[in-house]
Amino acid sequence: MGEQHVVWLYAVTRRLDVARFPATTGVAREPVRIVEAADLMAVVGSVGAGEFGEDALRRNLEDLAWLEATARAHDAVVDIVNHFGPTVPLRLATVYHDDDSVRASLVAHRGEFDTALRRVTGRTEWGVKGYADPDSIANHSVEEQVGDVGEGTAYLLRRRARLSALQAAESEAAAKAHRIHEALSRIAVVAKRQPVPHAELLHKRAKIVLNGTYLVDNERADEFADTVRTLDDQHPGIELDLTGPWPPYSFAGVDQMSP
Amino acid sequence: MSQLPERINTDHENVERGLASLVLTIIELLRQLMERQALRRIERGDLADEQVERMGRTFMALEQRMNELCDQFGLTAEDLDIDLGPLGPLLGNDFDGSG
Amino acid sequence: MTSSRNSRAGLPQPLGNSGGHDSANLADILERVLDKGVVIAGDIQVNLLDIELLTVKLRLVIASLEAARQVGIDWWEHDPWLSGGSGKRELEQENQRLRQRLADLDRDALRELDEGPDDG
Numbered sequence: 001m002g003e004q005h006v007v008w009l010y011a012v013t014r015r016l017d018v019a020r021f022p023a024t025t026g027v028a029r030e031p032v033r034i035v036e037a038a039d040l041m042a043v044v045g046s047v048g049a050g051e052f053g054e055d056a057l058r059r060n061l062e063d064l065a066w067l068e069a070t071a072r073a074h075d076a077v078v079d080i081v082n083h084f085g086p087t088v089p090l091r092l093a094t095v096y097h098d099d100d101s102v103r104a105s106l107v108a109h110r111g112e113f114d115t116a117l118r119r120v121t122g123r124t125e126w127g128v129k130g131y132a133d134p135d136s137i138a139n140h141s142v143e144e145q146v147g148d149v150g151e152g153t154a155y156l157l158r159r160r161a162r163l164s165a166l167q168a169a170e171s172e173a174a175a176k177a178h179r180i181h182e183a184l185s186r187i188a189v190v191a192k193r194q195p196v197p198h199a200e201l202l203h204k205r206a207k208i209v210l211n212g213t214y215l216v217d218n219e220r221a222d223e224f225a226d227t228v229r230t231l232d233d234q235h236p237g238i239e240l241d242l243t244g245p246w247p248p249y250s251f252a253g254v255d256q257m258s259p
Numbered sequence: 260m261s262q263l264p265e266r267i268n269t270d271h272e273n274v275e276r277g278l279a280s281l282v283l284t285i286i287e288l289l290r291q292l293m294e295r296q297a298l299r300r301i302e303r304g305d306l307a308d309e310q311v312e313r314m315g316r317t318f319m320a321l322e323q324r325m326n327e328l329c330d331q332f333g334l335t336a337e338d339l340d341i342d343l344g345p346l347g348p349l350l351g352n353d354f355d356g357s358g
Numbered sequence: 359m360t361s362s363r364n365s366r367a368g369l370p371q372p373l374g375n376s377g378g379h380d381s382a383n384l385a386d387i388l389e390r391v392l393d394k395g396v397v398i399a400g401d402i403q404v405n406l407l408d409i410e411l412l413t414v415k416l417r418l419v420i421a422s423l424e425a426a427r428q429v430g431i432d433w434w435e436h437d438p439w440l441s442g443g444s445g446k447r448e449l450e451q452e453n454q455r456l457r458q459r460l461a462d463l464d465r466d467a468l469r470e471l472d473e474g475p476d477d478g
Contacts, residue, residue: 006402054402061404068384071391078391092391095402109398116396127386152315153308159318160298194389243383249390253397 004049007035007102009094010077011043011247012113013087024080027073028052037103038110043081044102047095057093075247082247086121088113089247116252123189123215125251126244128228130180130210132173133237169237176235177210183231187224188214190251209238215251279332283325284339290321 008027016034024032026045035042050056060066071092078089096102106113149157185191194211216224225242232240297314300306306314329335 009400012396054404057402057404067388071384071387074391075387088396089391089394091394091397093402093404094398094400095404097401101401105398105400112396112398149308150312150315152312152317152319154315155319156294156298156301156311156315159294160301163295163298243386246390249394253394 004053005046006049006052007096007098008045008047008052009042009090009096009102009105010045010074011081011087011089012106012117013041013043013081013085014039014117016041016043016081016084021084022080024077025073026077027070032077035099035102035106037106038113040106040110040113042102042106043077044096044099045077052095057095061093078247078249082245086117087247088116088120088252089249120215120248120252122218123248123251124218124221124244125246125248126188126214126216126221126224126242127246128180128184128210128212128214129208129241129243130177130212131239131241132169132207132209133239173207173209173238176238180231180235180238180240181210181212183227184212184214184224187220187227188216190215192250194250210240213246213250215248221245276332276334279328280334280338283328283332283334287325287339290318290325294318 010026010032018034026032026047028045028047028051030045030047032043032045035044051060060070074092078087081087082089096105181191181193191212191214194213214224228240228242232238297318301311329339
């Protein structure tokens, strides 16, 4: 008897041109395939229960290297599906016992998938991060006029000057981030500010002041990218980082309904 | 019977260094809070010059001592911090170890 | 400005080169595939919030802050020195409030610093 398999769900879409869909492998290097039900197509892969079963998943998800490889592979499949049409990405580690269970789930959640697919049709998710340039703090530093005072007093006055400079720089960066988000929100269909990701996962040590994600009509994608560039120029001291196009991870959830 | 998870590092020096950085982080946080409190008192102008001078010297000495302790444990300013997620770092770039 | 992932300006295209996201930052991917994406119950229930790595490394501090906030310990949100980004007026108000709240602590702290009973 061979290894037990479970079914990993990547994404749900309505129609996939199967003839044009390239041979793709997923999180276990398994060939990705389609399961159909309720006028929906689920993109799935059969993966070994030894690595992706309940206990194994619990263990493996704590291994950052495994998590990274799996997250990237999951995202890669979702991304390819997304190139073929409106796609609802599933969260990592949505796993079923077999194809029948997947079909049952498609039927059970048909309404939600329909709503989500409608919302993301013709739209793309973009991410914009804003990093505050630490040097901008220097611009706020004012040499405190230290008169004829003792060294303890001089020390406190220097500290006070430094703290006010920091405070001013942070306020300014926050205000700029707010303005940038407002401007981008006017172009986006839906816009969200997200919590700042964990610093250990970031390559930059600069302070993040904006972590925005935006669902943008495809006709306005160029305008959106241009606006990011313009805002970047208009706000010295803030470096903007545009990522995308992303599958609509942040906007496909039914709980995230927004007018 | 379950085994100890591998990721718990029981290396003695690492544990000591980790504890030292945690304790020093908290001391540094308190130093900063007290310093800010002191600066507010100064701004309010209800402290005599002599009091301000004495406070300043106390904080200077405290900072110097902190730097010495950091050196002793091989810690840098960056080690003395806790990431508060969306709130940013606990101490941030305020503590630069040089005053 | 920098841009990453498939940095071609414009629309998602059918398969330029597959998997063009190797350049994408791990944080960008994780925050999407873990926090976002449609959540439906699979047969295999793995609550991502229970995963220790995520909980400890990514969420513990946030979670404990949430817990603290729930019991009303939320001074870091209101102290402009700590949270940053507050207006001048808020700073004044906050100073006012903190002065009152910390008056006792203040007195004690200064007494220590003064190394004497005279606290003004």
